[in-house]
Amino acid sequence: MQKQNFLTKNQQIVLDLVEKSSEPLKAYTILFNVQKKGIKAPLQVYRALDKLVEIGKIHKIESRNAFIACHNSSCQVAKATAFSICEICEKVTEISSAGLSKYLSNFKDKDGMKYSKYNLEFFGLCKKCR
Amino acid sequence: MQKQNFLTKNQQIVLDLVEKSSEPLKAYTILFNVQKKGIKAPLQVYRALDKLVEIGKIHKIESRNAFIACHNSSCQVAKATAFSICEICEKVTEISSAGLSKYLSNFKDKDGMKYSKYNLEFFGLCKKCR
DNA sequence: TTTCTAATGTTATATTATTACATAATGTTA
DNA sequence: TAACATTATGTAATAATATAACATTAGAAA
Numbered sequence: 001m002q003k004q005n006f007l008t009k010n011q012q013i014v015l016d017l018v019e020k021s022s023e024p025l026k027a028y029t030i031l032f033n034v035q036k037k038g039i040k041a042p043l044q045v046y047r048a049l050d051k052l053v054e055i056g057k058i059h060k061i062e063s064r065n066a067f068i069a070c071h072n073s074s075c076q077v078a079k080a081t082a083f084s085i086c087e088i089c090e091k092v093t094e095i096s097s098a099g100l101s102k103y104l105s106n107f108k109d110k111d112g113m114k115y116s117k118y119n120l121e122f123f124g125l126c127k128k129c130r
Numbered sequence: 131m132q133k134q135n136f137l138t139k140n141q142q143i144v145l146d147l148v149e150k151s152s153e154p155l156k157a158y159t160i161l162f163n164v165q166k167k168g169i170k171a172p173l174q175v176y177r178a179l180d181k182l183v184e185i186g187k188i189h190k191i192e193s194r195n196a197f198i199a200c201h202n203s204s205c206q207v208a209k210a211t212a213f214s215i216c217e218i219c220e221k222v223t224e225i226s227s228a229g230l231s232k233y234l235s236n237f238k239d240k241d242g243m244k245y246s247k248y249n250l251e252f253f254g255l256c257k258k259c260r
Numbered sequence: 261t262t263t264c265t266a267a268t269g270t271t272a273t274a275t276t277a278t279t280a281c282a283t284a285a286t287g288t289t290a
Numbered sequence: 291t292a293a294c295a296t297t298a299t300g301t302a303a304t305a306a307t308a309t310a311a312c313a314t315t316a317g318a319a320a
Contacts, residue, residue: 008267062193100237117254120250
């Protein structure tokens with residue numbers, strides 16, 4: 001069906017929902033909200049999410065088991081993600097800092113090893129909650 | 131019961147197991163392995179894990195839902211964690227790099243905001259798997 | 261058209277984590 | 291010490307998150 005480049009129906013439905021949301025959505029919240037569009041089962045959501053994460057359209061906030069649309073317009077960033085998370089209101093913001101991504105992409109560990117991917121989650125209090 | 135500083139029986143049992151392990155352990159793996167010591171229910175494990183994470187004795191590998199003992203001898207590091215994860219063999223190593231932790235602890239976002247905590251997970255292939 | 265591959269649909273189930281509530285141990289204050 | 295508050299425990303039930311397995315279908319490729 002799908003060769004590449006374009007999204008399947010389920011993927012588009014899930015992406016539309018996640019993009020419209022101002023906060024990260026959980027898989028079963030997504031499921032609940034797309035049932036009127038014909039998606040009936042968890043697996044349909046998880047499959048769409050897997051693909052969308054893979055191609056960088058959305059990111060998973062690992063500490064929250066939730067998904068957020070990518071906000072780096074030039075989204076080669078599936079492999080290098082950074083977020084700030086407010087511990088009170090749970091607001092999540094994607095960080096796009098050239099300095100940070102450069103630093104982390106070039107980071108070498110003790111053995112001189114570099115890594116192809118990373119995910120960074122910062123925690124603290126957002127402006128409103130301080 | 132517990133004022134501070136020392137661990138309760140369940141916490142000690144769980145910590146002992148996690149410290150002996152060379153790989154991150156999942157909560158139900160821990161449960162299975164401590165049942166002979168009298169811990170019967172998931173909640174007993176999760177409560178111990180929560181506390182151990184809180185005091186920095188162990189860390190949660192968020193992308194794997196698994197727990198690993200802290201290897202930074204001076205463990206003020208509950209709030210600033212970094213790991214490398216091999217995508218083939220799933221080997222996880224805690225990274226202790228003064229440079230990295232300094233860089234991230236001092237990182238300011240666009241709004242000039244600093245964060246009190248972070249968790250960083252690098253992904254790639256370990257030496258053996260390359 | 262025939263064949264191949266990737267996506268879908270569906271059911272069931274596995275895995276991870278928490279709620280709720282009763283009890284017990286310890287700490288704190290008078 | 292007695293009374294009370296606080297923290298830890300035990301236990302059962304259930305919620306939330308995620309995947310396995312298998313049959314089917316849509317489109318791509320030849």
